[in-house]
Amino acid sequence: MKLKQFIAVAFTTLCLGAGTSRAQPVELTFANALSLPQVEPYQRAVDEFNAANPDIKVKMINTPWVEYWQQRRVDTASGKLPDVWLFVPGFGAEWLYGNKLLPLNKYTDADPTINLPDANQTMLKYMTLNGKLYGIGYDFNGQVVYYNPKLFDEAGVAYPKDGWTTDDLATAARTISKKLNGNGRKVWGFAGASAEWVFEGWFRGFNSRMITDDGKYGANNEGGAQTISFFMDMIKDGVMPIPDQKDPNAQAQSLFIGGTAAMALGVGHATYIFSDAGVDFGIARLPVGPAGQVGTGLGGAYVISADTRYPDAAYKFLAYITSGPVLAKVVTTGVPARTSAWGKLSDRMTEFAGKVQGFEPFNAVKGSFQVMDIQKRVLSEVWNGSKDVPAGLAQIATEADAALAKAAAK
Template identity: 25%
Template sequence: MKTRRIAALCMCAVMTASLAACGGSGDKGASEGGKDKGGKLSVMIWDNYQEPGLKEIIADFTEETGIEAELQVVQWNEYWTLLEAGAQGGEMPDVFWMHSNESQRYMSNEILLDLTDKALDSELVDMSKYPEEIKELYTYDGKVYGIPKDIDTIALWYNKTMFDEAGVDYPDETWTWDTVVENAKELTKEDGSQYGIAIRNDNNQEAYYNIVYDMGGEIISDDKKTSGYDDPNTIKAMQYIEKLIQDGSMPSMETMSENNPDILLKSGKSAMSFHGSWMVSTFKQEDYIKENCDCAVMPMDADSGRRVSIYNGLGWAAAANGDNTENAWKLIEYLGSEKAQQKQAELGITMSAWDGTSDTWAGCAPEFNLQAYLDMRDDMVVRPYSRNTVTWENRASEIFKDVYSGNMSMEDACKQAAEEMNETLSEE
């Protein structure tokens, strides 16, 4: 599909019919043999900071195969609107990223190209080299619909200058969540010019999911049938967020609704925040962060000593009804190969999914302690998901706004989130 087909997606972005209504759109035989009309492949992603490195890798692919591909970046919210509209209307990019929040919906509706046999017969892709839980994110009814692109972990970022001025020791492996609460209060200035920490109500993977699993709670049961928000351990963990709110250690809900934690970190408004490894490609280009900030491993639970990182990974996928599925697979195959995965890490694009290729990523920004991210691989829990992840995650985030505004206790909010999440799960 040529670039003009991406433009066509933009024109139909207002079409937001559910994927359930277009479940048969991919059932046109493409997955059984594939059509191949040639032409330049269209590739769609959502991260500007990964664009330069991925363009270099795609150029390598073109040099080796003669197959051309054009990369386009579409911002996160627009990305899913365009992809869904394209699925409904039959016009999708040839190759694109898939996320665990959405993969179950797309796979169950036969919208993605079945890659099972292709991956099995491939000389470049070895499914045994990718983390099992990441493979599961892009597998449905025993069929593979996405080749793992990367993995990510979470680390604690902090402003060294602010710590020095406050006489607070830098975060290290001895820090607990109690240490975070105590020092966030110490690092907060009464005049509102500086806050100890910034955690938004929707910072789930990058913040409170980690606390929950540290303390023995859960967000969703292993069978994905019930919510864990009303688990006593989950509530106990979430009350650490409540404590930070009550202490005045975080900016107001209004401020954080307009500024993500990374913005507050790089503008000198927040002394600490939690960020996924995908943010490093951004941070290494920010002069203020390079001069003032660094990262450390996540805090641990004081009782259990557990230090969890919620992790996730994107998948490379293709449209089942695309008109260039054979070449689309060749590109996905190359992007999932050990060679491309190694280069992805070396270029600092992100940590790679292929076993053993991520270690070189730590050297992509020597001014930061990126080893912290690699160390967080010791205890990883895959990002909670189900078929309708977006529905229950968004609703929980809305409920937590009442805690931030002081209109509800965290315990009541967690119980309400569990009740509504259970309703959503019962309909899956």
């Protein structure tokens, strides 16, 4: 009898112990490519999430930028992509178009707290493919016109206003150069024409495209020629310097800081650069072209791997890490991709952020970065006058279409 009682007690104790023991937490990997100053705020956010969600344990992995994308390809080949990971359009196109990401609609449609209207709409557009949402942005960027109020005042030219046109920009640049040049003084009315992703916005403003929706070079046409000619005419008139082949952005910034360029094209980080340099500047939204508002936006997002073992937990973390309160803490070098997270931005960065709202997403398909390299190389010959506009666009189209087709076939 005693033996039977012992067995019964032991069995009961075992069962109670099994029923009251805590299940092991779900483990998620969170992959990033952060610079050193960004690591601490992100790790702190991860720690806070883990503390608030004992049933989930998130481990952050940080890899240098170049190695990051190489590692994602290794992960893909081995079937071990991270659960939640940093995604940037263009670099990540092969995963977006290759069905490697988890659609989020099932979760966002049922989540009353996700507040997608608060999220950057440019990034939501880019991360939506065939009606399915695959990621939520964490930051975003775009191009604006920075202008020097002192030079505008000296030349008696009105400051740029929202709704100004490409003709208004060219007229202001020519007027300033004409009035302020002479007696050994050289003032460029305008500087900066990068052949990178921002240039698609200018093409769109002239009713053209850098990369079409079907993945081909779309600027070898009248609109594309008008776009290039818009800048070429200012170069020929001595109003705009020939863009530096290596770094036209740095060239424009240097001239602007030195007070020898009245206007300079630039993206968000130029706001920091000019502020730190003590330069007085204004920020203008890009002008309206013949076909409408120019402007292309781009940024980063977080995505979930399609083969994650824990989609529910992964979505819970993704919604957290892309929420307004968290983005306000972790995005320290740009503009958070939620309007509610702008509270800690400087006044100038908030102004910049407002100027790039509503931009169209850059069509960053597989091969788009090769197209930028081709365009940059060939346009350098157009800018310096060794190749005319039609010949340059024809060459870009031939090389770009081949690069896009090759990338798409991989």
